[in-house]
Amino acid sequence: MTNAGETDTSHVDPVTSLLSGDLVERLRQLEIFCRERVEGRRAGDNRSPLTGSSPDFLQHRPYFPGDDPRRLDWRVLARTDKSVIRQYEEVTNLEMTVIVDRSGSMGYAGRSLSKHEYAVRCAAILMYLMFQQKDDFALILFGKDAAERCPAGGTRLRLRRAFEKLIASQPAGETHFDACFRQVESRVTRRGIVVVLSDFMDDPQKLARTMGRLRLRGHDVIALQVFDPTECELEFVDFTRFRDLEDGELIGVDPLLIRDEYRRQFQQHTETLRAQCLAQGIDFAALSVGDDYEAAMSQYLRHRQAILR
């Protein structure tokens, strides 16, 4: 028995509630690549910055005492009388951390889904793709309070848990990007893909710098901005009081007086964010809630796939 307004997830499969069977079939055609070397927990298909025991030869290096004599390249020793060690490339699995913004501003709903619902569905697609690739995935929901994390893993159970957390999450409160990303930095230690799903309603330069810190740690950072098309337009005629979804403050303004400037500033905000992210080596994409999330994600991933290949 649940209270009114709460989502009852006991009888609904969270996977099927977020991803239909048709969608799952279509997602099989997509893949997620990482631009950088990754540090997975298990053996996989992705190159690691470490040397390992894979069949792929990497390099020779001089022998130092203490090295395992079994790794000596005897042929080189025989021909050149130099003791060198054969090193092989490490291949590991990919770990993706999906960071979803659940601040109050994500609760804005225009004509269809709210930005949060849209972000949840996009996150679900990404995690399912990782599950399908036998890679690991982790989920971090951040908002005003400390980030809530779903540990990394690649099992169906993990996927189910992650989906449950996504479904149960409700947007509320203010956003503190900097504090939350410091937590993320401390927890996400292995190199991998970090996907940030947010509306990024903050200073673009500050946001880019914050995400840039993850990039410096070797993560492949993807910033996906979720916005509602009605937010861009300010299509009001009468004097309106806008209630801030994060702090509840009322801002009274005549939309007619600022509409053009608002549109320009909104556009400029997006463009600045895009430019700053690119400057930091962060992949950036803006997702409109008005578009179909599956199509939008497919288009983005194919685009990324084409670039990396």
Next chain:
Amino acid sequence: MRFLAPNALYFLVLAAIPIILYLLFRRRKNEVSWGATYVLRQVIASRRSRTLWKQIVVITLRTLLLAVLAAAFARPFLSHSKDAAGASNSGFPHGMGTLHRVIIIDNSLSMNARHGTVSRMDAARQTVSGLLAGTRPGDVCQMISLCPPNPGATIAASAVNCPLPADAALERAAEIATISTPPDFPGALRAAVEAFRDNAAASRQLVLITDLARCDHPSIADYEIFGTLLSELQVKVVTLGLYSHDAINLAIEDVTAGTELLLAGQPTNISVRVMNNSESGAAATGGTQDGHLQFLVDGVVQAESPCILPGGTRKAFVFPVTLAAGPHRLEARLNDDAYAPDNRVERFLRAEKALRVLLVVPDDEKGEGFEREGAFLQRALAATSAGNTSDSPAPQARFEFKVETVKRSSLAPYAFDNHDVAVFCGISNLPADQSGALASFVRRGGGVLLSAGPGIDAMEFNRTFGKLLPLGPGNEAALAAPFRADFNEEKYLSIRPTEIGAPLLREFEGAENGDLSLARIYNHYCFHAAAEPSNERANASESGARKSEILLSLSNGDPLLLGGTFGKGRVFLWTSSLGGAWNSLPVHQPFVPFVFRLLNLAGGFHAPPRNVKPGEPLILDASGTSGSTGAAGPLFVTTPDARLIETSRVAVGSRSFARFEQTGVPGNYEFQDSSSHSLGSFSVAMPLSESDLRPLENDEMRNFRAALKTPIVSSADELKTALRGEGEGDEQAGWFIFAVLAMLLFDALLTRIWFA
């Protein structure tokens, strides 16, 4: 810049609508949850000052737009300078197009009042000349006199040729004269409305020049319809009020003895009634300290008296005179005040040496001594001739009653013709022919004294004299029955000699000339209780032929002496006996002089009146005035305005009369024969209503303004200013509307640029 419809400026409050809407707009609870408030805050922070400035500009523009629109409805008017094309030579504004100007000028007698050295009419004439001279070719100018030429005549507008040179305008204005007919303000307004309807012009002006005398405007509410019509015709109405609240006017209302015939040598009181027509508040300091009344007989000052009256009060001054036989001119004069015409009043009367009395007694007169009325009266009246003594003021002119005593059965119908007064003592009835002859006698001016003594039969009395009887206290015209059935010397009433209406009998009001109240009235006749009036009485009452008054009353309130009119004559009814049968008056000292006065009063109307009101005809008995021109020679009348008008004689039987009806101007009229020999003087009384110089009261003045929608100005300069509204200058409403449209476009442009 002025406004021709300043009431529309009340719409200026509508200019606050944009501000109110803006404030209300801000208060509307149109609340939206918003996700991108970060961007919103950035926009507001960067554009706050610029947005506020734009809002202020737009709201100011819209407020100004509405204010200018309201001002446009108020018809803004920009006056030109004096040198502009619209200025006229006279200084009165004209306007840019053709002008139709109607001037209603008050030519009532009160316009002769003077304020300082200038009379109201002088000021009116000067203004009229300016208004007439201010016209141009193509204009229409008409004048309307407030007083019709004759009472009841229709007032019509008289046209003035336009343009009129200044000297011609002066001449035209000088032709305006005051006349005595009462003002007809509604008639003049009606004529003005018709004049405006008949002519088309670019602008229309109605100028009322009047003293706004209180008496000339009995019903201001009647003007409202004309005010509405004039508004519909878009006529600018301006009133020049030539009045002063400080005007002091003492007016002599009348100089009278109560009759135009006096008995020669008989001391008589002449009453001069003076009225102060000033505002009651200003009377104490109103200059009445210098009031001085002079009474003159035939141009010789007989008496003088200071005359100090509070405002709004009247007082009767009594001057005793003893006149010799012949015509006399009585005159009363006051020193000058604001209105001179009523400071001098002349009346003409004549003193006769003899009064012819027909005494009709019963065939079988009963009683002895004083109880025999006829015999007693004959003896009392005969005392006049016996009373001519050497110590009389004018023994040779001492009057006498020529009494002819006739028994009822011997009374011939023609017996009345040679007498002035007929006295019926105890006569109950007369044959029909005698009764008719008596009525004819009274109708021609004869006097009748009836006594209702013990010997009469009330029914017969009523049947015979009912038509002539003065009406009783309840308008009854029939005797009922004696007050007491039996004579009882212990029960009697007394006379209440107070408030006697007739001036000639007023000397008996007090005890100075004998105390009437000492007489005992044992019995008298009462009148019927109020009954349905007969047709004859009703007709008589409707025609106004019978006007009665109670001259003497008894202590119980019953009338003792009643007087009334019938035709030109007078009828008096003594409800007790004239002898001593029912009262003791005959044995009291004032009885004989009282009877003398009574007969004098009754016989004073036999000749045509010499003192008439304006409009009443002057009738001169021209018998025996043939002179050198013969009986059919022409006669001339000199009027107060110095005109000499010929009139003719009319023969009636053996006598001839001259009749003159053009008596509109108050003053003295004199009949002359062709050799300028005076045949008789008449006086036409000044209408007393015109002496009241008090203007309308504040409430009435306000009603007047509202009814005619007119400002009331007090000088020609103010009149020019008031007329300028429709005259010199241009209305700027068109430019204001243009400005409104321009602002509307500008507002739309700004809205599109800034907020679209």
